[in-house]
Amino acid sequence: MSAPTLNIQQAATHSKVSAHTLRYYERIGLLPTITRDSNGYRQYSEYDLGAVNILLRLRDTGMPIQGMKRFAALLQDETAIPERLELLEQHRKAVEERILELQTNLEAIETKIQIYRKTTKGFSSCKPSSK
Amino acid sequence: MSAPTLNIQQAATHSKVSAHTLRYYERIGLLPTITRDSNGYRQYSEYDLGAVNILLRLRDTGMPIQGMKRFAALLQDETAIPERLELLEQHRKAVEERILELQTNLEAIETKIQIYRKTTKGFSSCKPSSK
DNA sequence: ATTTGACTTCGAGTGCACTCGAAGGTTTAA
């Protein structure tokens, strides 16, 4: 058995993005390795799906398209493992900082929630007794 | 002593946003309580700065402008404490989910980092001995 | 008296990341 390939709709379903987005990513250079069948239809290999997967992880952790392009370029250079590592480690740091920032802001919101809870508690204490 | 007010530049510096953004927020209805001096200059009260602060917390945790508008409207209704509470609690849930999602994606990225580290380790083990 | 600099409104422009739709080619099923 040869390596199975997926068409664009299957790849889209598998990766949880739209086919439109997969075409867009390819045309801006994020996915340079997608091959075509005799009709010009895209064929997504296991490798391609892996590339889509990591790119979406980067996107979903806030990396802008420009950063994703840099990583995609490094994926094309098999000797660029240290550079990939550096990019990912820098990004990991950025994401960790982003999580901390979210947690800080979340705490401020929770403080506000507590204040509002006390306010409504004050009102509810005026409710008539059960008797 | 009367309540001190800040001009737009001071408010911007204090809140870490641009004066442009403060005017934008006001004109889209996020800040309906800003008063003006005799020249039409904006005066930011303590209350206004508090409103800006919570709105920015909401923004920085991913709430879209539409949601911020809803909260700003509730701030105008002093009887709407339970509604404010509900909005903030829903948002808190959304932020907690976002943090979990970030952590999941971060783990996937860290797995990739580990793989790359092993690859480079393989190469570095070919280094000549110190003797 | 005039220059500096901070403020005002208003509408237009920017950057990002898609998202869509038109026009056309191919395979599949009725």
Add this chain to the structure above:
DNA sequence: TTAAACCTTCGAGTGCACTCGAAGTCAAAT
């Protein structure tokens, strides 16, 4: 053989959240 259900390219459109700049007003300093 013709209709449906895919796929293709291409350029244009969308939504979001600002961001900017022009034209004008006003107060303080030179």
